[in-house]
Amino acid sequence: MMYLLFIVGLILLIKGGDWFVDGATGIARRFHLPELLIGATVVSIGTTLPEVMVSTTSAIQGHSQIAYGNAIGSVICNTALIAAISAAVRPSSVDKKTLRTPVIFFFIAAVFYAAVAYTTGYFSRPVGVIMLILFVLYIIANVMGMKNEPSATAADAVQGSGTESDEDNSEGGPLWKMILLLIIGAVLIAVGADLLVDNGTLIAEALGVPESVIALTFVALGTSLPELVTAITSLIKGHSSLSLGNVIGANVFNLVLVCGLSMTVSPFRIPENSTLFGINSSLVVDLPVMFLVMILLTSVPLIKGKTSRVQGVLLLAIYAAFCVYQFTMG
Numbered sequence: 001m002m003y004l005l006f007i008v009g010l011i012l013l014i015k016g017g018d019w020f021v022d023g024a025t026g027i028a029r030r031f032h033l034p035e036l037l038i039g040a041t042v043v044s045i046g047t048t049l050p051e052v053m054v055s056t057t058s059a060i061q062g063h064s065q066i067a068y069g070n071a072i073g074s075v076i077c078n079t080a081l082i083a084a085i086s087a088a089v090r091p092s093s094v095d096k097k098t099l100r101t102p103v104i105f106f107f108i109a110a111v112f113y114a115a116v117a118y119t120t121g122y123f124s125r126p127v128g129v130i131m132l133i134l135f136v137l138y139i140i141a142n143v144m145g146m147k148n149e150p151s152a153t154a155a156d157a158v159q160g161s162g163t164e165s166d167e168d169n170s171e172g173g174p175l176w177k178m179i180l181l182l183i184i185g186a187v188l189i190a191v192g193a194d195l196l197v198d199n200g201t202l203i204a205e206a207l208g209v210p211e212s213v214i215a216l217t218f219v220a221l222g223t224s225l226p227e228l229v230t231a232i233t234s235l236i237k238g239h240s241s242l243s244l245g246n247v248i249g250a251n252v253f254n255l256v257l258v259c260g261l262s263m264t265v266s267p268f269r270i271p272e273n274s275t276l277f278g279i280n281s282s283l284v285v286d287l288p289v290m291f292l293v294m295i296l297l298t299s300v301p302l303i304k305g306k307t308s309r310v311q312g313v314l315l316l317a318i319y320a321a322f323c324v325y326q327f328t329m330g
Helices: 002-031 035-060 064-089 096-119 125-148 152-157 165-172 175-206 211-236 240-265 281-304 309-329
Strands: none
Touching: 002 035, 002 175, 002 211, 035 064, 035 240, 064 211, 064 240, 064 281, 064 309, 096 125, 096 240, 096 281, 125 240, 211 240, 211 309, 240 281, 281 309
16 A cells, blocks of 8 residues: 555656646746746745655654754755756756855855754754744845846746747736646645655665664655656756756755754754764764755856756765765664
């Protein structure tokens, strides 16, 4: 039965991702907004829903290893697997100005998160509240950006075969239809991911895989499947910027929203399941890898204004090494 539900979840994810991307790009076209901006906000909120549900529920039930590992593991998976696939398959040009806001917010949140982890190792309720405040500020910053960014260039980035505004609107359909596609897509993605995680985790546990390893790899991959589906769908439809924006935006949400909610609802300590050089492996492997892959992903687009195939291949190699380490040493 769990295998059947796993397949059903996969089908829901694929169809949900297809509708979600159609709705998001339709909205971007209608309001002449950059795809990267839409990806970093609206799309990211939808594809981060599984992480929010899984981490918050895990924290409430006392499974802090899953609450912690899912968020950090998802950032690593989003960056070194999902964004890496997009870069390796179809490198794309990036609007450096639009990319700057989510990148700045991510590293502010990441530095704060790491500071707490390295100094106290305890994610208290006040820390969670600060994270949620950063989430609100991030949304405000992006809303302000949406007001200031509409331009012909933005429209060109998501244009269809038509050249006039009316043609673009008729191609995408009425606004209510785009919003409905976005909502239904998000629901299907969330339900599909939930089925995949629940049944996939049961399979992993039956094989005797430790909870911390499940969280950092399997659960993280499972809850990141919406981002993966969105990335693949975006590539097929030729919207690479939407994929990159979604990944970076989702990474911000994983830290400020997912972690923030988990800490606020049920404070927890950083897991201590294994050590490396006598130090908690989370501090010498998980967090450093998170910073490394995000620096590698964002530095090239911010400097050159585009992603590169070499960059994607390097990130994929890092993710493979990270997974091998988790399953051999975790």
